[in-house]
Amino acid sequence: MIRLHHVQYGRSFRVLWLLEEIGIDHFGGLEISEYQIGTPAMREGDLPRLSPGVRIPAIEWDGLEMAESGAIIEYLVESEAPELGRGVGNPERAAYLQWIHFAETMASLIENLNLQMVFLRPPAKPSPIVVKLTVARLRQTLGGMEARMGDSPWLLEGGFSAADIMMGFNLFAAPYYVDLAEFPKLQAYKARMEARPAFQRSVEREGPQRFYQQDFYPVPES
Structure with a gap:
């Protein structure tokens, strides 16, 4: 089972979406450890060991431990879903x-x-x-x-x-x-x-977003 250290609709959404595109069953299931930014929980438990900046996302899977969304995306695509990447020699x-x-x-x-x-x-x-x-x-x-x-x-x-x-x-x-x-x-x-469909499944897992309190944030007045 793959474990994703996650903040709702943060950069870790990228990893969640990728896992859905590949197929959760491919990884033996999914466990999500969810955090709220700025809370002490992010500095407790396993996240500081996995992420040098103590930030999401981070993953644990079959002995693999990684942080940084771009690095995780590139690694999982190259190793598990090359059809979603463009390998060496590909013109793109x-x-x-x-x-x-x-x-x-x-x-x-x-x-x-x-x-x-x-x-x-x-x-x-x-x-x-x-x-x-x-x-x-x-x-x-x-x-x-x-x-x-x-x-x-x-x-x-x-x-x-x-x-x-x-x-x-x-x-x-x-x-x-x-x-x-x-x-x-x-x-x-x-x-x-x-x-x-994979995007929609990811959004369903996320639920209604809880981060933004208004639909649009205008530039504040001086």
């Missing part, structure tokens, strides 16, 4: 790796906005200048994706891949800060993700 490999890692460029901006807009509590206040700049950078990354989507339904012309799974977390979270109406191709891309 460079683009595949670029999208895998671009997902973290975008996710780091979302994380910054989460810290500013969700985690800060009165009397602390988010910085309007920092939020404005970060939203602009997030919008720029979304615009770059929009411009490169072309006519393919997925990031790669060869079809659905783990690069799309890496983006799933981003396109769930980004609309809390940037209106996706600006990006019709990304809206359609997000809808295709949400239509996948």
Whole structure:
């Protein structure tokens, strides 16, 4: 049985979705250890041993212990589901790796906005200048994706891949800060993700999200 150290709708959602795409039975079942960010539980138990930064996701499976969503995705795809990757020699490999890692460029901006807009509590206040700049950078990354989507339904012309799974977390979270109406191709891309049965099973496991308290977070006034 594979054990996933998880925060609801965090980066570990990528791993959960991948496990559903491959098939939970392939791993002998799934055990989820769920945490809430900022609680002492994250520094208790096994997570500090598995993750150098004491962050999710982390996995344990058949002697394998790993942290970092991108690393877990790449490893499990290469070892258990090569059809979801682009191996050495594949003409799409460079683009595949670029999208895998671009997902973290975008996710780091979302994380910054989460810290500013969700985690800060009165009397602390988010910085309007920092939020404005970060939203602009997030919008720029979304615009770059929009411009490169072309006519393919997925990031790669060869079809659905783990690069799309890496983006799933981003396109769930980004609309809390940037209106996706600006990006019709990304809206359609997000809808295709949400239509996948494995994605739907992952969302069913997650339940209603409990992190964001409002549908959209505008840049705070100065």
